[in-house]
Amino acid sequence: MLNVIMTAVQLWLLCVMGIYFYTMLKSQKSTKSSIHRDANGELEKLRRMQKTSLTEPLSEKTRPSSLEEIVGQEDGLKALKAALCGKNPQHVIIYGPPGVGKTAAARTVLKEAVANSVSPFGSHAQFVEMDATTMRFDERGIADPLMGSVHDPIYQGAGAYGPAGIPQPKAGAVTKAHGGILFIDEIGELHPVQMNKLLKVLEDRKVYFESAYYAKNNREIPMYIHEIFQKGMPADFRLVAATTSSPEEIPPALRSRCTEIYFRPLTKKEIMKISENAAIKGGFSISREAVSRLSEYADNGRDAVNIVQTAGSCASLENRTRITLEDVEWVAESTRCTPRAEIKVTKDELIGRVNGLAVYGANMGTVMTIEAEANPCEPSKGAIKITGVVESETIERRGQSLKRESTVKASIENAITVLAEKLHTNTKDYNIHLNFPGGMPVDGPSAGTAILVSLFSAIHHIPVRNDIAFTGEISIFGNVMPVGGVAEKVAAAKEAGAQRVYIPQDNDRSFLHAQGIAVIPVKNIDEIMAAVFKDSLDTAENNHYAVTGEQVLTAESVSGNNVLS
């Protein structure tokens, strides 16, 4: 009897188990088939989407495909080729304003390098592009498109290795670019943690991973994963980073590992050339007047291509293949484009109005007007009003926040000391207004010489030629000290129509003298005063400017080192 009961129970258990496994199998099958059904549906949808495409945007059609197609930027391209196309390619940072060809140059330089037989870049060298503004990562290292990550078994997606407890390293951009170029746009926006990891990879030329699931003696783990954990994943690439920020905003540790290259703003002529090329590539012809007007509105190459694209669409709507002046004007009007500000110097001789030079953004030079007005007042009771400058600045350094008077204000004070001590001009005897017009707050020490000339001119009523420009820091002993961005400043002075530019002696370089503008290096204010005021003093009535009451300033006194030094 007991046997029968036991057999019945066993049979029942067998049946229950059988039903259980049958149901499991069935549900697995139905899950599989529903996955397949869904996947097939999605695949069809994807195929349909792939078949649908709009026409290629003009911005893509016009993208330069070789360095030769990049308009202007001769110096930048030469430096880029020197850094990347030789035997020992370097890491590079390209600085420059937006839309002037930085990305275009970076994308095409690898082709140029591969063509050179001495280059270590092979024919399969990869160009991997990342944008630091959109790059995201997980601080635990679970997901990191730049560095790569480890898929630990605990996380979904570990696949067959998951149940076996095997961590899987996944390559990031630094490894995908191995043997080629990793291009990071807007490098200034890279998260500091990522920046530090990148610096380490640049140093090691490998990327190392860690995982709590990795054990050296685990024989289940495949050999290649052991090698990656123990020796690192290869990441030997050359970095090309681009930025619209200024060099000071880029971490010094990265800068010191890279060759720094500068792309400049495009000239009107270059923008005209880019517009013409864009029109041709888009299947249009474009009138001369249209190109010329377009160059007044477009700030850079990207703007130019965009205006051509919209103007071309206008022409197409009217079945035309020629872009006219009216098309460009209509685009400018309807998109509220404002003509690009053009600063031009004049041929006048002006009292108190002087051209300084400045750089802003990545490396854009500009002429900066400085104007001074001085009225005699009760001796030693004068006041100076300064407008248009940065009042004070805060410097963040290693967690400390330091506040100081702006450097341009310090320059003004230096100029006042030099006027008193070297040029016998007591600014306290005048009510002075020193203004930096233009709406952009001015800072930096490089306006020192221009400030000094402006104040001297206003106080003594001696006109200054407006077709000259100045850059240089001034010391309280009247020495002219070196400043940054001189090449850009000289280019800006030339663009504005200046005939002469005074630069600090220590900034003098031979290439500056081949820019089509007279570049005059000066060591101290004696040289500047002699050169700038000599003509005016020679021709001035009476040849006589009372400076302090006792001191008389004459053409001779400003042209020789003896009196003013």
Ligand SMILES: Nc1ncnc2c1ncn2[C@@H]1O[C@H](COP(=O)(O)OP(=O)(O)OP(=O)(O)O)[C@@H](O)[C@H]1O
């Ligand atoms: N110097 C140039 N020569 C020819 N085309 C140019 C030049 N500069 C810009 N362009 C045109 O503008 C487009 C955008 O240029 P690109 O992306 O290289 O600019 P960028 O300097 O990298 O700007 P951003 O800093 O905004 O990324 C290019 O695809 C090209 O059509």
